[in-house]
Amino acid sequence: MTLSVRNVAVAAALGATLCTTLAGCGGGSGSPASGAGDRAARMGTPGASAPPSAAPPSAPGAAGSSPAAAPPPAKAPTLAPGPNGLTPVFERAKQQSDKTVALTFDADMTSDQGQRAADGEHFDNPQLISTLRSLKVPSTIFMTGRWAEEYPDQAKAIGTDPNFEIANHSYSHHAFKSPCYGLPALDAAAARADVDRAFAAFRTAGAVNTVPYFRFPGGCYDDQALRALSTAKVTAVQWDVVSGDAFAKDPDAVAEQVLTGVKPGSVVVMHCTRSAAPVTEEAIHKIVPELRKRGYRFVKVSELIGK
Numbered sequence: 001m002t003l004s005v006r007n008v009a010v011a012a013a014l015g016a017t018l019c020t021t022l023a024g025c026g027g028g029s030g031s032p033a034s035g036a037g038d039r040a041a042r043m044g045t046p047g048a049s050a051p052p053s054a055a056p057p058s059a060p061g062a063a064g065s066s067p068a069a070a071p072p073p074a075k076a077p078t079l080a081p082g083p084n085g086l087t088p089v090f091e092r093a094k095q096q097s098d099k100t101v102a103l104t105f106d107a108d109m110t111s112d113q114g115q116r117a118a119d120g121e122h123f124d125n126p127q128l129i130s131t132l133r134s135l136k137v138p139s140t141i142f143m144t145g146r147w148a149e150e151y152p153d154q155a156k157a158i159g160t161d162p163n164f165e166i167a168n169h170s171y172s173h174h175a176f177k178s179p180c181y182g183l184p185a186l187d188a189a190a191a192r193a194d195v196d197r198a199f200a201a202f203r204t205a206g207a208v209n210t211v212p213y214f215r216f217p218g219g220c221y222d223d224q225a226l227r228a229l230s231t232a233k234v235t236a237v238q239w240d241v242v243s244g245d246a247f248a249k250d251p252d253a254v255a256e257q258v259l260t261g262v263k264p265g266s267v268v269v270m271h272c273t274r275s276a277a278p279v280t281e282e283a284i285h286k287i288v289p290e291l292r293k294r295g296y297r298f299v300k301v302s303e304l305i306g307k
Contacts (some may be wrong), residue, residue, distance in 0.1 A: 026163065075307040076165070076211040078235040086226040087214075091241040093265030095307040099296045101262050102304050103132075103287075104140045104167075104239065105272040105280075106215065109147040109292060111172035118152050122274040124151045128281040129272070135288050139164055140301040141272060142215040142237070145171030145198030152205040159207020165300050167213035171197040176228070180220035188228035195232050211302055213237045237301055239269040243283070246271060251282035258287050262296070265304060 086181035093100065109123040117123060124147070132139050141158055143166050148155040159166045170176070171194045175183035186194055196212060202210050214234040216225065221236065229236070241261035245254045258268055270276035288298070 019108060049259040054076060060149050075214070076302040078212055078233070079305065081230065083189075084227075085230050086160065086223060087229045087232070087234060087236050088304055089221075089226070089236045089238060090213075090267075090301075091238045092263075092267055093304040093307050094211070096263065096265040098307065099115060099264045100299045100304065100307075101264075101266045101268065101291060101296050102139060102140060102299055102301045103268050103284075104142060104215075104237070104301060105259065105270050105290065106169055107141055107143040107147045108149055108169065108173055108276070109144050109273075111146050111174070113146070114150070123147060123276075124154055125272045125274045125277075126154060128284065129154070129164075131281050131284055133161070133163055135284070136163070137284075137288055137298045138300045138303075139298070140167055140211070140213070140237075141165070142167045142169040142213075143198075143202070144169045144173050145194075145201035146173070148198075148201040148205045148207070155202065156206035159202060159205065159209050162209065165209045165211045165302060166202055166207050167211050167215065168195055168198045168216045168234065170194050170217050171201065173217045175220055176225040177220040177222045180218040183218060183220075189227045189228075191225065192232060195229060195234070211300075213301060213305075235305065237267065239267040241266045241268040243268055243270040243280070245277040245283060247276065247281045248279050251279040251286065254279060254283040254292070256284035258283070259290055262291060264296075265307075267301065267304065 023152075066243050079090055082088050105128070107124070109117070113121075113123065141164055143155065155166070158164045172186075173183070174194065175181075175185040176191050178185035199210065212232075212234045214229065214232070215238070216236060218240060226236065240263070241253055241258060244257040248254050258270075262268065270280055272280070291298075
């Protein structure tokens with residue numbers, strides 16, 4: 001999918017500073033074997049230039065008030081390994097006659113952003129989670145381990161709510177392929193350990209509803225990255241619809257971009273970071289009723305993969 005002009009400009013302007021300040025995800029090139037290798041970057045990437053936003057009032061059940069713990073979910077479906085055992089990549093459901101769509105939200109925080117959080121920057125978005133609950137929208141949250149460490153109560157609340165499933169977005173939000181928006185790159189051994197460390201952070205926080213899915217930071221990967229994760233037994237999950245919520249100031253524009261791009265079986269990438277994607281929650285109020293009006297049903301990624 002082609003980026004909007006606005007998002008391309010954001011990604012280009014921030015590329016030089018992303019190595020230490022990335023707060024969200026970009027879209028990167030995929031593995032040539034997966035058919036994504038020739039794609040251009042597919043979304044703007046939040047960075048330090050976004051000013052911290054004021055925290056909205058916490059909604060019931062958003063942070064630190066977990067609903068009744070759900071029993072461990074059934075084993076989530078995964079795709080079979082690719083050629084030569086490479087980690088499989090999922091972008092959109094093969095069964096495309098069923099009007100289902102998965103909204104996914106990247107809860108981004110890099111390993112070196114602790115001081116920014118201590119200084120008051122909000123990498124969380126409890127109001128968004130509360131809205132998804134109130135609108136009864138099943139969702140998949142791609143969470144970094146560092147985010148779970150910074151917001152353990154929220155990670156537990158999300159990870160014990162049957163409305164959600166938590167997927168792995170790495171621990172550090174460092175690149176698994178270089179170049180990738182200036183992110184520091186991990187070698188194969190460090191990449192594999194980074195994935196394990198994120199899953200460990202989810203367990204420590206008390207999250208139960210975790211699934212064996214992984215989203216590459218920046219969306220950047222190649223065969224070497226897929227090979228490095230092959231022993232992790234995860235399915236890499238990309239997307240086919242870019243919301244454009246990174247740094248967006250107009251929720252109507254975000255909603256329109258999603259509504260224009262969604263097709264049966266789509267995976268939409270959005271963000272769960274207030275400082276970097278401040279209008280996402282407002283856009284959801286427009287996206288959800290309109291897609292339901294069009295006959296769409298919201299599902300988690302695990303349901304799409306299971307089709």
